[in-house]
Structures are given as C-alpha cells and as structure tokens.
Amino acid sequence: MMLFSESLKKNQDFRVVYRKGKSMANRLLVMYVLENHTEQNRLGISVSKKVGNSVVRHHLTRLIRESYRLHEASFRQGLDIVVVARSAAKAAGYHEINSALLHLARLHCIKKKRESE
Numbered sequence: 001m002m003l004f005s006e007s008l009k010k011n012q013d014f015r016v017v018y019r020k021g022k023s024m025a026n027r028l029l030v031m032y033v034l035e036n037h038t039e040q041n042r043l044g045i046s047v048s049k050k051v052g053n054s055v056v057r058h059h060l061t062r063l064i065r066e067s068y069r070l071h072e073a074s075f076r077q078g079l080d081i082v083v084v085a086r087s088a089a090k091a092a093g094y095h096e097i098n099s100a101l102l103h104l105a106r107l108h109c110i111k112k113k114r115e116s117e
Helices: 011-020 054-074 087-091 094-107
Strands: 005-007 022-025 029-035 041-047 079-085
Touching (some): 011 029, 011 041, 029 094, 041 054, 054 087, 054 094
Parallel strands (some): 005 041
Antiparallel strands (some): 022 029
C-alpha cells in the first residue's frame, strides 16, 4: 500500500500525461512526469504486450510499483508519473529496475535531494 500516492487507472489520464508531460528514458524504462496540482502523486505503470506474456508483464509491474513504494517519500508531491517498461526490462531483476527508476527520477529532478537511497 502506497502512503502518499494512488494509482493512475484511466486511459484518459494516461493520455494526458503522455501528451503534456515531459519524458525521459533509459535502457529499461521511460518515465513521463506531469504536475497534477494536488497534494499527492499518482503512479501509472504501463507494460505493453511486446515486452512479454501476462506473467512477465505483471512481474515487471510489481517490481516497478515496489521500487516506487520503497522510495516514494523521497519523491516530490503533486505529480502524475507514468512509467513505461521497455523490452530490455524483461531480463532485468529488481535492483536494475530500482536503479533505472531512481536514475529517471533524478533526471526529471523529482527526487528530493539525497535522503537515503
């Protein structure tokens, strides 16, 4: 259960973030970020069928969500964040996904200055 965040669920919400948000990418993930002018973050995770079957997709979704959950206190508030897994991510373990997520957060400057990583 995420303390400060909720999930982004509606297709329309995803589309707004894709259209208006800023995107940054690395080898494993793409992250779109858009201000939502509320007190909390909304996290959306997208893993396409190109990445793998449903077992692979759900596994990646859980890794990304868990990585975000453990670090959510160090993210700025008031953001819609959509994380898209790339094909290369299917071979990655938790630690690689975790460092890819934190790397993108730093690129977007949405991570508060080092509390503890």
